[in-house]
Amino acid sequence: MKLRVLSALFPTVLAICAAPVQAQSTFVYADTSEPSTIDPAKANANWEFTITRNVFDRLVNFDLDDPAVLEPALATEWSQDGTTWTFKLREGVTFHDGTPFDSADVKASLDRLKELGRGQSYLVSGISEVAAPDPATVVITTEAPNVYLAGNLARIEIASDEDIANHDEAWFGENANGTGPYKFVSWTRGTQIELARNTEWWGSFPEGVFDRVLVRVVADGQNRAQGVEGGTYDMANFIPLDDAMRIVEREGFHKVEGNNLWAWPAIYLNVNLAPTDNIDFRSALVKAFDYEAIKAFNQGLGTIPRGPVPAWFPGSPEADMPEIKTDVEGAKADLAASGLGGATMKCVIPNTVTEFRFSATVLQAAAQQIGVTVEIEEAPFVEAITAIKENRSNCFILGNANLSPNDATKFFAAHYLEGGFFNAGKFRDQELEDLIAAMPAEQDEAKRAEMLAKAAQIVVDSHYIIWAARPTTVVVEPDRIGGYRIDPAEYVNIRFWEIHAVE
Incomplete structure (x- = not known):
């Protein structure tokens, strides 16, 4: 059994230790649909990834500007020897409820993903065994040598083994306890999901990062476009191209272009x-x-x-x-x-x-x-x-x-x-x-x-x-907002921990 960190008892200490970023009010993001689940083992749509990618961490991340470059996340180093991959884990990481993170969480998450066979399980279909020989080490054995495994794990979110042991699928569908840069706060069905910045996150935030994120459900593309144009929403997913090209020509807006569609x-x-x-x-x-x-x-x-x-x-x-x-x-x-x-x-x-x-x-x-x-x-x-x-x-x-x-x-x-x-x-x-x-x-x-x-x-x-086409992806970003980068391997998503206010 892991020991829980009673972080709520030490607000003053946490304020001193948190990343030196000033509070920056609320970022409002309009997404196209309401998630059917926020279970990291089942999520498989953009509007579900909007939540899971920001609440949960992965063993590795990758550089959005160069997807061939893998970056440390919950794992700080990794190596391959034939059918065996060894991952050394980051120490001192905790889940949002204060539970310490270790190798048992990785094993439980991967085992659960393979058992459920949902979401992004196809990315780990060649894994035959996951072992946790010590709290800081994970050993993954594959059915055959697989040079791509680490890159594929950049899409697999890690949940708490205690949550997996103590909660059923229904709980995971509407609750999220990760180690990621944002904490799940609440879900108002049909309206919005609220996230709060995790000030104890192991990673770094840019100056001007937002402490609160509201993900609004806005099904109509015209309404998303008008909301961004009028300032009701800071940014939005899937703005129709005609509207996007019109808005970015207006004063106070610019476009972010990139490739992610095959x-x-x-x-x-x-x-x-x-x-x-x-x-x-x-x-x-x-x-x-x-x-x-x-x-x-x-x-x-x-x-x-x-x-x-x-x-x-x-x-x-x-x-x-x-x-x-x-x-x-x-x-x-x-x-x-x-x-x-x-x-x-x-x-x-x-x-x-x-x-x-x-x-x-x-x-x-x-x-x-x-x-x-x-x-x-x-x-x-x-x-x-x-x-x-x-x-x-x-x-x-x-x-x-x-x-x-x-x-x-x-x-x-x-x-x-x-x-x-x-x-x-x-x-x-x-x-x-x-x-x-x-x-x-x-x-x-x-x-x-x-x-x-x-x-x-x-x-x-x-x-x-x-x-028929391989179109360029165009995203509208107000001049008062910075940090958005197009994900070359996902259409379309957002890393809230990179988004920040611009003076």
């Missing part, structure tokens, strides 16, 4: 249902698609993808891959080769995202140019992805992002390998399966890059995906 949107073609089961037919659709129309929709911001892995991702082959361009004559030739001229196909798409709807109409118009009819049906996300998985739809539209800062194999496994949840069109290629399985064990970085290039080319050559 594709938005990506059109998945069903390889097991006619007519998209024919590779020449799929190639015709890829060539007929009007990529410039999507780029114009995004106000010229971003690029047209050349493959599945963006150029800014560590080891990406994108720069060496040929451009994908609209080629109507080439599309007609491929359609003739398929023998499927005049075919009709059906696309059931998610009904909640404007970009998805627009890209479907672009596909419909492009297909019509070469004599193919595309019927569009909109449905809730689960119904849409179920339709293609059950061979009731020829296409599905999704946004692509990768939660790992340096591991592409998890993304490939989810989207392009057999059994992957987002492999909605049921694509399968044995060479691709073998490459992705072998990459984590390869110690040579250059060889891993070669393997990733081969994997990317296999997906491109399959014509399974139409990567």
Whole structure:
């Protein structure tokens, strides 16, 4: 049993020992949806990560400006020896309730994540055992050598082993006791979640950091935009692009630009249902698609993808891959080769995202140019992805992002390998399966890059995906606020501990 630190008895001492940052009132953040859970083992949506990423810590963090660089967090050092990873833990860290942090918490958190199999558990799917030989050491054994493990752990939050032992899943769904920079204070359902700065956090805060954060639930994008523009909210998640570009031109605002989307949107073609089961037919659709129309929709911001892995991702082959361009004559030739001229196909798409709807109409118009009819049906996300998985739809539209800062194999496994949840069109290629399985064990970085290039080319050559766009992410930041950085491996999130007031 751990000894609790009775910090409430020593307010004067704590005030002296806390980081030398002056109180800076309240930061109000408008998010798109209310979390379904704030359980770090189940959270899997941006509006859930808004809370868990700031209340809980991870063993390691990564540099948002260079995701290949890992930074110490709850672990101060780590090393790999074959299938064994050893992490040395930071001493003197406590949870928000005063409980000391140690290796038992790491073991309990990872064991629970694997047992539940929810949230981001796929990032640690190759772990076979977690041991805590002493309070300051964690030893993780993997099923096979995995060079990416430390980077993937930069997404895994650590909870208290006492909480795990004493509370059920319902408690974790609405309570949060972490070691992170902000403490969970309260949750007013349908309205807001309140956080308070953890003055005993092991990390450092910038001057002007906010002592209180209110995360408001604002479902309508126009309302989020108007709230930021009018000063009701300091910042907001997912402001519509048209509004964002207008607001940043106003006095008192500026934009923060960055890359974090692998594709938005990506059109998945069903390889097991006619007519998209024919590779020449799929190639015709890829060539007929009007990529410039999507780029114009995004106000010229971003690029047209050349493959599945963006150029800014560590080891990406994108720069060496040929451009994908609209080629109507080439599309007609491929359609003739398929023998499927005049075919009709059906696309059931998610009904909640404007970009998805627009890209479907672009596909419909492009297909019509070469004599193919595309019927569009909109449905809730689960119904849409179920339709293609059950061979009731020829296409599905999704946004692509990768939660790992340096591991592409998890993304490939989810989207392009057999059994992957987002492999909605049921694509399968044995060479691709073998490459992705072998990459984590390869110690040579250059060889891993070669393997990733081969994997990317296999997906491109399959014509399974139409990567419609890779847009630049634009975030509105008032001039009175500073510190926001775009997370290159998550769309879109915020580190409240970096946000600060600007004089």
